[in-house]
Amino acid sequence: MASRIPGIYLIIASLDHPCRISTRSLSFSLKPGFYFYCGSAINSLAPRINRHFKREKKHHWHIDFLLDKAEILAIAPYIVADNALEHELAKLLSETDGVTGIPGFGAGDCDCDTHLFHADSLCIEGVFKRLFARQIEKTVKILRKRYLGIKTPVEKFRKPWELLVSCIISLRTKDEVTGPAAARLFKAAPGPKELMALQEEKIEKLIFPAGFYKTKARNLKKVAEIIHTEYQDTVPDDKNKLMALPNVGIKTANLVLADGFGHFEICVDTHVHRISNRLGWIRTRTPEESEKALKPLLPESVIREVNGLMVKHGQNICKPLKTMCDKCPISSLCLTGIANEIYSS
Ligand code: SF4
Known part of the structure; x- marks a missing residue:
């Protein structure tokens, strides 16, 4: 093929x-x-x-x-x-x-x-960059069309506070568990003030069976206290301030900044890391390396969409252990397979 x-x-x-x-x-x-x-x-x-x-x-x-x-x-x-x-x-x-x-x-x-x-x-470095940007935009356009109208269970949470909390719950937890857990928590405590007032045990019960629910409950309460007391109930629009919060790393910070505040940031989770490498956009070993490599590569016109689209593509077609390349709408833009054929012969 x-x-x-x-x-x-x-x-x-x-x-x-x-x-x-x-x-x-x-x-x-x-x-x-x-x-x-x-x-x-x-x-x-x-x-x-x-x-x-x-x-x-x-x-x-x-x-x-x-x-x-x-x-x-x-x-x-x-x-x-x-x-x-x-x-x-x-x-x-x-x-x-x-x-x-x-x-x-x-x-x-x-x-x-x-x-x-x-x-x-x-x-000719600039030529490569512009050419590559065109290829990325084309790939994103196809994925956008493929996943139009399909929402993951966590995509309804779009406000900065909701994104921050749902992202903390989602660590090492499937979207199908995270979505309902976050919904239960927001019903009981819509904002930082209400969340900090809840008992830790109550938060644990609300987010169970999310992975590490006890640690997450403790950290969520601390995050709520900091956002309430230091930032007057407003999630800060700043990467360093976000990453200073308990349980918040670069991935969560970038998701909040990109989806909550419209910054040109890329949240690199395991799906983005894996698929970007399979596509041939980057050659990296860890999501941290991928974040550094992808940010200068992705055009602003698509950078904020890449995470959401690749999560869906990774859950449906380009799965971690079993790819479904014969059903993939972007196979003609993917370096996996053809790169081996070109360089190994
Ligand atoms: S062609 Fe295969 S490896 Fe490439 S993105 Fe599609 S499913 Fe993944």
Whole structure:
């Protein structure tokens, strides 16, 4: 299945000496430096990229002539079933400072002026970022459509106080348990003032069977006291202040800031960590590393949605132990599978 996945790719190569390459109808003088070539593979990305890596003898494309003389530094695949992106990539490169197009190179069969660009340095970080942002936005758009109207049992809690309390209850607890437990607690104690007035044993009973319910009850009471006395019953709109509360870590703080206050933050739970790595957006070992890697990567247009969508995707299709890739609406944008095929052969 992976070998039929279409996409575009960017080859980065270095040429250490001037050379002339000639095809049947065109001839190009190339000076030393770095070369960026953008190509597309409508039918199958993996074999196309393998072909470039292996530098097969059969030369008939412009890029074959160049790769015969240059050294491939990297090939970045973008698994997007959208050929217009190839033109966008060429446009992005042509607009990058320090990058110059080689007119006519490899563009005989499309509307682009060229597919090959020269630069004296590897100055295209911004191009990667913009291209990647486009791929992420496309993935989120598909997930948004797939999970439209589907709500998890905790999604009804949207106010900062509700988010804070329900997130504390949810630690190591399934949403199906957290939702009803939080609802019982809010019915008995809607705000910090009411919660701090409850006996610890009463809170335990209300949130049972949430995991670690005794510790959570103790901490929830303390959180309520702090929010009431230090912040006049208003959850602070500040990461450091939130993380100073008992039982509140970066994950809870980011969820409250993103969903409760509209900040551009990402709450990285096990679903976000796992799926972002499977998709190939990041390569990290822990949710903490993922949070640091994802924040600069995710466009503001989608960053606050990623947690909610990935939780649903992780519960329904991209499960921890058993993925259902054949039923996955974003399989054509996922690096799992195709990455192995590209890089292991
Ligand atoms: S289910 Fe498969 S194709 Fe879909 S995101 Fe997870 S690993 Fe990728």
